[in-house]
Amino acid sequence: MPVNRNALIRYRTIDNCLRHKYKKWTLDDLIEACSDALYEFQGIDKGVSRRTVQADIEMMRSNKLGYEAPIVVVDKKFYTYSDKNYSITNIPLTNQDMQVLTEVADLLKQFKGFSHFTDVNEMISKLEDKIYVQKTAAAPVIDFEKNDNLKGLEFIEVIRKSIISQTALCITYQSFKARQASTFCISAYLLKEYRNRWFVLCSSHQRNAPLLTLALDRIISIEPDSGEAYRPNTKVDLSTYYSNLIGVTKSPKQSDxxxxxxxxxxxxxxxxxxxxxxxxxxxxxxxxxxxxxxxxxxxxxxxxxxxxxxxxxxxxxxxxxxxxxxxxxxxxxxxxxxxxxxxxx
CATH class of the missing domain: 3.30.70 (Alpha-Beta Plaits)
Structure with a gap:
C-alpha cells in the first residue's frame, strides 16, 4: 500500500513518542508532536487534526502496512506500546524489500576496493548481515558496537540541517562541570563522532568566544529559530581540524x-x-x-x-x-x- 511522505513522518513521530519510556503521551501530545514534525521536515504550518492522528494510530495497529503496532491506552488517557521494545523500524522486511536490499548491497560491494569509498564498507557489512538474518531467521553473525541508551541523538538532524542551511541555533547546555545550565546561540560547523558519542564543532555568539566542541548528550534543548545571523567559519580547516589528535579535545591554536x-x-x-x-x-x-x-x-x-x-x-x-x-x-x-x-x- 503506497503511503505519502506526510503520513510516514506522522507514523515515525508517533513511534518515537511511544518509545519514550519516561513520558506519558496523550492524544493532544501526539497531535502537537506530529504538527511540529511536519512543520520541521515539510514546512507545513497547518496543524494536524485529531481525526488524522486517530486514523494514523489505527493504521499502525493494523497489518495493512505490516506494523501491527501494540498501541494501548493506559488510564483511558495515555498512549504507549504494550511491548516496550517495539518499534515500527523493527518490522520484518517483505520479499520485495529483501530483493531491493540485496541489489543495493551487491551494487555497493563494487565500491569496496576504492579508497574513496572506504567509509561505506561497514555500512555494506551491516546491510548484508541484516539481509542474512531476515532470509534465514538466524541470529546475526556480526555484532556491531552500539549504545542504544545514548542521549542527544535526537539533536543530530536539527544540527545537520542548520549547518547545511547556515542558520544559527539557540541551545541550552550544561557541561559535567557546570552547576547549572546556560543558554546561548551558536553557529555549527561540523558534527563529530568519537567512541559512540557525538559532538558539534561550533562557535558561540558570545563576545570573543573561541571555537567550542560541545557534547550532544549535554545539550538540554535546541531552538532552531534563534533570530541571530549565522557566523561562517573563517578560523579553521574543517577537513583537517581533528586529524592531529585522539578524541575531540583541542583548541584552534594548540599544536601537536x-x-x-x-x-x-x-x-x-x-x-x-x-x-x-x-x-x-x-x-x-x-x-x-x-x-x-x-x-x-x-x-x-x-x-x-x-x-x-x-x-x-x-x-x-x-x-x-x-x-x-x-x-x-x-x-x-x-x-x-x-x-x-x-x-x-
Missing amino acids: CEVVFQVDHENAPYVITKPLHHTQKLLTENADGKVFSIRVVLNYELERELLGFGCRLKVLGPRILVKKIRENLRKALECYQEIPEKRPA
Missing part, C-alpha cells in the same frame, strides 16, 4: 607534538594491527618491547588511551606527558594502598 611510547612484546602486535593514530610509526625494538611514535595534540583522550594499557605501555616522551601519566598512575595506586581485610564467612 611527537609522543613516543614503548609497548611490551606481548601487546605490540595489537598496537601494530590497530594503530593508536594514523601517524603511528615503529621506531625501534629492544629487549623490553617495541617503541612507537605518534604525532598528536596532548589532551585528556590521549592520556586515557595510553593509561588503558596499564603496565604494558610506557610513555617515553614528551616530558610533560610522562609527568602526567606518572601522576595518574600514582593516584591510581593510592586507591589500592589500603586493601580491606577479608570478612569471615
Whole structure:
C-alpha cells in the first residue's frame, strides 16, 4: 500500500513518542508532536487534526502496512506500546524489500576496493548481515558496537540541517562541570563522532568566544529559530581540524607534538594491527618491547588511551606527558594502598 511522505513522518513521530519510556503521551501530545514534525521536515504550518492522528494510530495497529503496532491506552488517557521494545523500524522486511536490499548491497560491494569509498564498507557489512538474518531467521553473525541508551541523538538532524542551511541555533547546555545550565546561540560547523558519542564543532555568539566542541548528550534543548545571523567559519580547516589528535579535545591554536611510547612484546602486535593514530610509526625494538611514535595534540583522550594499557605501555616522551601519566598512575595506586581485610564467612 503506497503511503505519502506526510503520513510516514506522522507514523515515525508517533513511534518515537511511544518509545519514550519516561513520558506519558496523550492524544493532544501526539497531535502537537506530529504538527511540529511536519512543520520541521515539510514546512507545513497547518496543524494536524485529531481525526488524522486517530486514523494514523489505527493504521499502525493494523497489518495493512505490516506494523501491527501494540498501541494501548493506559488510564483511558495515555498512549504507549504494550511491548516496550517495539518499534515500527523493527518490522520484518517483505520479499520485495529483501530483493531491493540485496541489489543495493551487491551494487555497493563494487565500491569496496576504492579508497574513496572506504567509509561505506561497514555500512555494506551491516546491510548484508541484516539481509542474512531476515532470509534465514538466524541470529546475526556480526555484532556491531552500539549504545542504544545514548542521549542527544535526537539533536543530530536539527544540527545537520542548520549547518547545511547556515542558520544559527539557540541551545541550552550544561557541561559535567557546570552547576547549572546556560543558554546561548551558536553557529555549527561540523558534527563529530568519537567512541559512540557525538559532538558539534561550533562557535558561540558570545563576545570573543573561541571555537567550542560541545557534547550532544549535554545539550538540554535546541531552538532552531534563534533570530541571530549565522557566523561562517573563517578560523579553521574543517577537513583537517581533528586529524592531529585522539578524541575531540583541542583548541584552534594548540599544536601537536611527537609522543613516543614503548609497548611490551606481548601487546605490540595489537598496537601494530590497530594503530593508536594514523601517524603511528615503529621506531625501534629492544629487549623490553617495541617503541612507537605518534604525532598528536596532548589532551585528556590521549592520556586515557595510553593509561588503558596499564603496565604494558610506557610513555617515553614528551616530558610533560610522562609527568602526567606518572601522576595518574600514582593516584591510581593510592586507591589500592589500603586493601580491606577479608570478612569471615
